[in-house]
Every structure is written in C-alpha cells, then in structure tokens.
Amino acid sequence: MTALDSAPHPTGRTATGETDPDRRAGIYRNAARIFHRKGYHATSINDIAAAVGLTKAGLYYYIKGKQDLLFAIMSFAMDQLDAQVIEPARREQDPQARLETIVSRHARLITQDSSALTILVNELEGLLPDDRADIIGRQRDYVEFIADTLAALRDEGKVLGLDPTIGAFSLVGMILWISRWYRADGRLDADEVVAEVTRMAVAAVLNRNAEQAEDPDE
Amino acid sequence: MTALDSAPHPTGRTATGETDPDRRAGIYRNAARIFHRKGYHATSINDIAAAVGLTKAGLYYYIKGKQDLLFAIMSFAMDQLDAQVIEPARREQDPQARLETIVSRHARLITQDSSALTILVNELEGLLPDDRADIIGRQRDYVEFIADTLAALRDEGKVLGLDPTIGAFSLVGMILWISRWYRADGRLDADEVVAEVTRMAVAAVLNRNAEQAEDPDE
DNA sequence: GCCAACCTACCGGGCGGTCGGTAGACTGGC
DNA sequence: GCCAGTCTACCGACCGCCCGGTAGGTTGGC
Numbered sequence: 001m002t003a004l005d006s007a008p009h010p011t012g013r014t015a016t017g018e019t020d021p022d023r024r025a026g027i028y029r030n031a032a033r034i035f036h037r038k039g040y041h042a043t044s045i046n047d048i049a050a051a052v053g054l055t056k057a058g059l060y061y062y063i064k065g066k067q068d069l070l071f072a073i074m075s076f077a078m079d080q081l082d083a084q085v086i087e088p089a090r091r092e093q094d095p096q097a098r099l100e101t102i103v104s105r106h107a108r109l110i111t112q113d114s115s116a117l118t119i120l121v122n123e124l125e126g127l128l129p130d131d132r133a134d135i136i137g138r139q140r141d142y143v144e145f146i147a148d149t150l151a152a153l154r155d156e157g158k159v160l161g162l163d164p165t166i167g168a169f170s171l172v173g174m175i176l177w178i179s180r181w182y183r184a185d186g187r188l189d190a191d192e193v194v195a196e197v198t199r200m201a202v203a204a205v206l207n208r209n210a211e212q213a214e215d216p217d218e
Numbered sequence: 219m220t221a222l223d224s225a226p227h228p229t230g231r232t233a234t235g236e237t238d239p240d241r242r243a244g245i246y247r248n249a250a251r252i253f254h255r256k257g258y259h260a261t262s263i264n265d266i267a268a269a270v271g272l273t274k275a276g277l278y279y280y281i282k283g284k285q286d287l288l289f290a291i292m293s294f295a296m297d298q299l300d301a302q303v304i305e306p307a308r309r310e311q312d313p314q315a316r317l318e319t320i321v322s323r324h325a326r327l328i329t330q331d332s333s334a335l336t337i338l339v340n341e342l343e344g345l346l347p348d349d350r351a352d353i354i355g356r357q358r359d360y361v362e363f364i365a366d367t368l369a370a371l372r373d374e375g376k377v378l379g380l381d382p383t384i385g386a387f388s389l390v391g392m393i394l395w396i397s398r399w400y401r402a403d404g405r406l407d408a409d410e411v412v413a414e415v416t417r418m419a420v421a422a423v424l425n426r427n428a429e430q431a432e433d434p435d436e
Numbered sequence: 437g438c439c440a441a442c443c444t445a446c447c448g449g450g451c452g453g454t455c456g457g458t459a460g461a462c463t464g465g466c
Numbered sequence: 467g468c469c470a471g472t473c474t475a476c477c478g479a480c481c482g483c484c485c486g487g488t489a490g491g492t493t494g495g496c
Binding site: 044045046056057060065066 | 484485486487488489
Binding site: 238241273274275276279280 | 474
C-alpha cells in the first residue's frame with residue numbers, strides 16, 4: 001500500500017553491512033497481500049518473487065522458506081493486534097469502555113489493511129507445529145481477554161446470563177468477518193463500518209432492560 | 219458420520235445399471251471432511267481416495283476432477299442452507315421471528331456438521347470462474363435476504379439507524395465463526411450455543427428502548 | 437578485493453489426471 | 467446349463483508439470 005509494491009529493481013543500498021530491512025519489509029507486505037488473495041497453499045514462491053521483482057532464488061536470499069515466511073507474517077499481525085488493540089484496551093479501566101476499545105480498534109485495523117490479520121486466522125494449518133502452537137496460544141489469550149472483559153461486565157450487572165466464552169467468540173467472528181465483505185473503494189466508508197460494528201457488538205452483550213426472551217422458535 | 223465411512227469393498231449392488239449413489243455420497247462426505255480439516259489446496263486426491271478405500275484411479279471412476287468435487291460439495295451445502303434455513307425462514311411472516319429462525323437454524327446446522335458449510339465460505343478461490351460465480355450469487359442472495367429482514371424490522375421501528383447491509387454481514391460472521399470454535403465434545407452443548415448466539419444476534423440489531431447512546435451514559 | 441544482492445540452472449518429488457487392463461457379477465441366446 | 471458378451475467397479479503404471487528448495491556462480495558499489 002505504501003511503497004515498493006512491485007518496484008522492479010530499487011537496488012536500495014544500506015551502509016550497515018546488514019540486509020536491507022525495508023526490502024525485507026516490502027517482501028513481507030507483498031507476500032501477505034498475495035497469501036491473502038489466493039491463500040497460502042495456492043500461492044507459489046515464484047508468485048511472491050515475481051511480485052517483488054526477484055527470481056525465486058533471489059527471494060531465498062531474504063527468506064528461509066515458505067513456512068517461515070508465513071510465520072513471520074502471522075507474528076507481525078499478532079504483534080499489530082497486541083500493540084494496536086490489546087495494549088490500549090488494557091489501559092481502559094471501565095469494562096464497557098474496554099470492550100468498545102477492543103471492537104473499534106480491531107475493526108479499524110481490519111479496514112485499514114486486512115491482509116496479515118486475515119492470514120492470521122485462515123492459514124494456521126500451513127504452519128509448522130511449534131509455530132502453530134505459538135500463534136494459537138496468543139490467539140487464545142486474546143479471546144480470553146475479551147471473555148474476561150465480558151465477565152467483568154456481568155459482575156457489574158450490565159450483562160445477564162451470557163456465557164463469556166460464547167460472547168467473546170461471537171464478537172470475534174463478527175469483527176474478523178469484516179475483511180470478507182468490506183472494500184475500501186465500496187459504498188460504505190471505514191468510519192461508518194467501525195462505528196456500526198462497535199454499536200452492534202455492545203448491543204449484543206449489554207442488556208439495557210431485564211427483558212431476556214426465553215422462547216426461541218420451534 | 220452415518221455409514222460406509224471407510225468400508226473397504228462393500229460391493230453394494232444396484233440393478234439399475236447406474237453408479238451406486240450411496241458410494242458416491244460417501245465419497246463426497248469424506249472429501250468434505252478432509253477439505254474442511256486440511257483445506258482444499260492442501261488436500262490431495264490421494265488423501266481422499268485413501269479415506270474411502272480406493273486408489274486415485276479408482277476414485278476417478280466417481281468424480282470428474284478435484285474442482286468438480288469441490289463444486290459438488292459447495293452446491294450441496296448451499297442446497298442445505300436453502301432447505302433448512304432460507305425456506306423455513308421465508309415462511310415466517312413476522313420479521314423478528316424470521317430473523318430468529320435464520321440465526322438459530324443456521325447456527326444449528328453448523329453445530330451438527332460444519333464441514334460442507336465451512337468449505338462453502340472458505341474455499342471459493344478453488345472453484346472455476348463459472349462455478350464460483352454461481353456460488354457467490356447464491357451467497358449474495360442469502361445476505362440480501364437477511365438485509366431485507368433487517369430493513370423490514372427497521373420499517374417496523376424495531377431497529378434504529380442500523381445499516382441493513384452491515385448488520386446482515388455482521389450476523390453472518392458471527393454465525394459462520396461458530397464452526398471455528400464449537401466442538402461437539404466440548405464444554406458447551408449445541409442447544410446452549412444456538413440459543414445464546416440467537417439471543418446475541420437479536421440483541422445486536424434490536425433496540426428495546428429508544429436509547430441509542432452516542433454518549434456512553436451512566 | 438570484498439561482500440551484499442542478486443542470477444541461471446538444476447533437483448527430487450508430489451501433484452492432478454489418464455491409460456489400458458481386469459475381476460467378477462449379471463444377461464441373453466440356445 | 468452353459469457360455470459369450472456386457473457392465474460396473476475398480477487397479478498399477480505412468481505422464482507432464484510445477485512445486486519448494488539449492489548449488490554455484492556473477493555483478494556492482496564501497
């Protein structure tokens with residue numbers, strides 16, 4: 001999105017004696033975009049190499065392998081989630097404000113660039129077992145963080161009879177799904193989507209009055 | 219799940235002179251299970267053949283190709299959605315009852331067997347363009363059906379200022395995500411999950427009182 | 437002359453898919 | 467009651483292709 005998206009041969013130099021970190025970042029960014037569009041398994045190393053203006057062998061100067069590349073992207077996405085969503089939310093004392101922070105910030109992140117964050121949830125089976133355990137652990141922590149927030153709301157009496165686990169998963173599903181339908185060039189703009197989803201999420205778990213319909217259909 | 223899951227050589231006879239439909243159904247069911255677990259691209263024709271007790275060549279007696287197999291599974295899932303969710307919901311006159319029917323029936327279907335329904339949303343890029351257009355069209359119809367239901371609720375005054383499109387997508391995301399976290403042998407049972415998700419979905423879009431907080435009150 | 441940053445050429449292997457064949461149950465003619 | 471022919475339901479061997487990955491250069495700026 002920002003730069004060097006498919007620049008053929010920038011030949012950017014570094015005086016540090018180390019591998020150019022910008023070049024590497026560009027490779028990760030492109031790889032994330034292509035993995036996102038075609039899926040990890042359907043993407044070949046050649047696809048990525050071509051997208052960054054390298055041959056396959058040239059690409060291997062920067063990466064250790066396809067699975068390492070995937071893990072790097074997913075770790076980056078998880079870092080993003082930590083820094084942009086979890087940390088800011090952790091600083092919120094009020095549970096409802098914290099919930100709103102989580103939803104709106106996570107939704108915002110997805111409307112900005114969904115590639116890495118979507119790969120994070122869709123390509124887990126492409127990872128090596130150890131890497132997968134690492135990512136799954138961090139994801140579980142995130143869901144538990146949301147569930148704890150819902151439990152805190154329940155303790156305040158703002159939520160009645162909602163299982164925090166089901167609630168947390170449901171909200172996460174709602175948020176993650178945004179990447180499937182939201183298009184930056186579409187009818188809806190990001191601010192509207194973020195606000196609407198946040199409002200729905202809060203409404204889904206909060207009960208303003210005690211009415212809790214207990215007869216589902218059939 | 220039901221029968222002939224990996225029966226080696228049932229040698230079931232048919233007097234019709236046509237290919238045994240049970241055998242074929244078993245192949246589709248197994249293929250759906252494996253596609254669901256490993257992903258379409260990560261699954262080889264050999265994997266499926268082995269799971270049904272055939273060699274690859276033997277399997278090709280029943281299927282035309284990998285992509286046709288995928289399309290058959292997704293069409294079946296879409297048929298299921300039509301028959302078990304959309305049709306029953308269409309018979310509901312009251313928009314709120316209709317919404318509850320959609321969510322609870324769709325959620326129920328996923329808790330029962332998520333394979334085909336999950337493939338339906340995750341493996342679209344594996345299809346041939348014409349097949350993909352077919353499936354995407356049917357999926358779009360479904361989302362529009364939900365959006366129309368939300369619009370009807372809005373016309374009744376039961377929903378204030380919610381974009382029906384965003385609402386429909388968000389509910390769909392919540393429902394589909396169930397297949398990622400619900401396990402039949404887990405702590406939560408299906409009835410509970412279905413009821414809870416349905417309640418959240420309704421709460422997410424309905425406003426019981428006129429309060430639509432722009433300011434987080436109290 | 438050194439080293440970062442690439443390249444060409446290649447490898448083993450697995451993939452989707454096909455081919456020719458065949459065991460064995462059934463069918464009709466006599 | 468037999469047997470030639472036909473059909474379904476498979477299998478072993480194979481094909482061409484492309485995959486992830488590597489060995490061993492070459493080039494150009496410092």
